Amino acid sequence: MALTLDRSSLRLFGIDLAAVPGYLRDGWAEALRWPALRWLTPDDPVRVLHADGTESVREGVSTRRAASSARARFVAVELPEPTVLRRSLALPRLTEEELRQAVELDVRAASPFPEDEVVWGYDVEGGERLRVSAALTSRALIERQIEALRPRLGDAQPEVWVGGERPFVIPGYGESARLARSRRMRLALVGLLAMTALLLVALAVTPTLQLRERALEATRKNDELVRAVQPQVQMRDELVRLGDQVRLLSKAAEQRHDVVALIDQLTRQLPDDVTLSRLEIAGGGVRIIGQADNAAQLLQSLSANPAFAEVRAPAGITKAPAGSKEGFTIEFRVVSEVKQR
16 A cells, blocks of 8 residues: 655645755754854865966955965866856745755756756845846856866866855865865864853852762761761660659658658647648648637747748638637648758
């Protein structure tokens, strides 16, 4: 089964996809002619044999003379004006291929030479409309000019130029070697630029990578230090825990000793008519509940003791239901050490 692709089917949103590579190629070629990118295609010195018999060294295909020390790798022959038929065209902006086809159509229509003998070239000046300068001649005339200059050319295969203020090439002769060298030089320059860009990026990124590596190394060392001191940290925590327990035990022992002394002090200070039904000791606070013949006097007696503070009867003094006793609830706080006698 044969598969046939129609060129008209290769379209997307009105764009001819088959022509995209040509557009890109033409755009790149035009960009290389911009002054900002012109240096990417260095002009090799060319030794030009002019039609009047003189010669000069030019910078590429131009009228600019090369430096006197420049060594010309390539040679070109300038065609005499009587052997060249010039044409001028004004065309809209076209792609490179479309422009070549338009010029070829005009040359074929104006050529006085046989179709298999005609050779031609052209130069383009940009603008809103393209100004095209074309020139055509015959192969026989070119060969005759080259043979006439063979003693000065030696074994070199020369380029063929059409002279004037803007010289241009008749393609198909020795210009391919110069163009190939220009492409190699351009690729080398692009490669050097890419390498320079990579080196600049590496230089910019290197400090960041170094800082990151230092941070990672510091983290690793910190983790190693934590693992190394982990047993000492555990021992310290154990010592702190044991110290807390010792302090608690010491405090408990001190409190126990104080309770004994406090009970002894209360026993000595309370009158014989006092009967305690409840004694509460919580830290430094004491509460006693009981009955006495004179609860108010007992409250004053306890307040006079310098070891006690904030002596008060929160519930007041009440009369017992039977007898002459008074019920009391007294609270106070121990503010100094009570010594046992």
